[in-house]
Amino acid sequence: MxxxxxxxxxxxxxxxxxxxxxxxxxxxxxxxxxxxxxxxxxxxxxxxxxxxxxxxxxxxxxxxxxxxxxxxxxxxxxxxxxxxxxxxxxxxxxxxxxxxxxxxxxxxxxxxxxxxxxxxxxxxxxxxxxxxxxxxxxxxxxxxxxxxxxxxxxxxxxxxxxxxxxxxxxxPGVAVETTLSLEVEDAAGAVAAMSAALGSPFEVSGAAWSEGRVLLRLEGFADSVAYRVEELQAILAPFGAVSVSEGAASSDIWKAVRDVASFVDQPGDIWRISVRPSHAPGVVAALQPQQVMLDWGGGLIWARVPEGQDVRTALAGVSGHATRVKGAAGPLRPVDAPGVAALTAGLRAQFDPRGLFSGALVTELS
The missing domain is CATH 3.30.465.10 (Uridine Diphospho-n-acetylenolpyruvylglucosamine Reductase; domain 3)
Structure with missing residues (x-):
């Protein structure tokens, strides 16, 4: 080394x-x-x-x-x-x-x-x-x-x-952090609830679906957060009962989402998939994963599937990016998408003409 x-x-x-x-x-x-x-x-x-x-x-x-x-x-x-x-x-x-x-x-x-x-x-x-x-x-x-x-x-x-x-x-740091959570059974309902929150004027700083619960974070000054919590609860009422976590409890929730903590030490292959949020329910339905978490309002999908499952073939025709980050066969390196192959080659010719570096720039599903 x-x-x-x-x-x-x-x-x-x-x-x-x-x-x-x-x-x-x-x-x-x-x-x-x-x-x-x-x-x-x-x-x-x-x-x-x-x-x-x-x-x-x-x-x-x-x-x-x-x-x-x-x-x-x-x-x-x-x-x-x-x-x-x-x-x-x-x-x-x-x-x-x-x-x-x-x-x-x-x-x-x-x-x-x-x-x-x-x-x-x-x-x-x-x-x-x-x-x-x-x-x-x-x-x-x-x-x-x-x-x-x-x-x-x-x-x-x-x-x-x-x-x-x-x-x-x-x-700057924030004075107050609060998380609203509600039980939602499926990815379609989760994306709908997250989209309603993200489409509101109430400055949601986190929108995830993990272990059957939609999680929505609000941050800022105490009075502002309190007002936004109340307003957002009204928006979410059609999706079910809302519970509230504050301070350290809220922070711990988002550290777990950030680090995909619920997937740690679990068997199978773990894939990181980036698609349009509106496509997330279809991706989950196509894969039928053993475990799934959505982040970024549905734009980022973490999926745990049986070892060796061919995720890219299952999602053929879906526009997005997919990388196997963990599995028995090891990580599956990103590969250059056909549409950017010429651009990638040009960049490498400019910055790495001897081909010393082995990284890849883009992974696409289609």
Missing amino acids: LTPTTEQDVAEMVRGANGSLTVRGGGTRSLETGAGEVISAAGMSGVTLYEPGALTIVAQAGTPVSEIEAVLAAENQRLPFEPPRMGPLLGRSGESTIGGVVAANASGPRRVQVGACRDSLIGVRFVDGHGDIIKNGGRVMKNVTGYDLVKLMCGAQGALGVLTEVSFKVV
């Missing part, structure tokens, strides 16, 4: 590479193919700039997410997009790093309100396949290459280079 401690080390290692390289952060996400030598970002760690008044933080790619969250919490601030921790789900003991979060565009339940990781990312530094150090965004906003590299690197899964530093806009 290659263990650089500086950006210059990474550049020298890439320039001297004679074969494939696999980029690793904390080792908690299923992004590796196992091909080639591993280059670890773990040695490049630490917050390099934090300006609470400017709502900006900059950190090296190997910095643990928990460290960044602790620094922000001390100033009552947070990352907007609620990065999930996938280690327990995948049976991995490493600690999630901020570079891995960016490489996977990992985004939690709050995505329905604030957007994904890439929407909060404002700057990157990385080493491309030439061994060149490239920076884009942050304090240098002009994009001289013609590419929006900040958005391009977020979710690239190590396919275009090694992230060394990332910059984010952050947001």
Whole structure:
């Protein structure tokens, strides 16, 4: 394993590479193919700039997410997009790093309100396949290459280079958090209830369906949350009785949703499927999973199915993305969708002409 401690080390290692390289952060996400030598970002760690008044933080790619969250919490601030921790789900003991979060565009339940990781990312530094150090965004906003590299690197899964530093806009913490929950038997009813809540003016910051219950989160100042809870209860009345959880109890609910905790240590294959929320009931009906959870109002489906079930064939014709993140046969790597194959090849030719990096950019069902 290659263990650089500086950006210059990474550049020298890439320039001297004679074969494939696999980029690793904390080792908690299923992004590796196992091909080639591993280059670890773990040695490049630490917050390099934090300006609470400017709502900006900059950190090296190997910095643990928990460290960044602790620094922000001390100033009552947070990352907007609620990065999930996938280690327990995948049976991995490493600690999630901020570079891995960016490489996977990992985004939690709050995505329905604030957007994904890439929407909060404002700057990157990385080493491309030439061994060149490239920076884009942050304090240098002009994009001289013609590419929006900040958005391009977020979710690239190590396919275009090694992230060394990332910059984010952050947001203030919230005074009050409350979760409304109600029993809903099927995915169609769950999506209908979540859509009613998300379509309201009451600023829902989380909408999930887990273990037969629709979960809806409200955050903000106490008076505002109390008013919105009352109004949202009236909207949800046709769907059933509503119960309320507050404070730490609410927070624990959303940590479990964020990390797909109910799937941990369960048998079978686990798939992560992204589709239009309106398509979620049809996907669930087609798969008949042993266990299912919907997040993002139905736009993200976590499905546990029998080992070896061919999910992609079962969902042929459905527009979306699917990845097997855990199974007896190991993770099923994302593959480039036919519609973007030429674009993918062009990007790789530009940033990784020697084909050093083994990541893939897109997975599609059709």
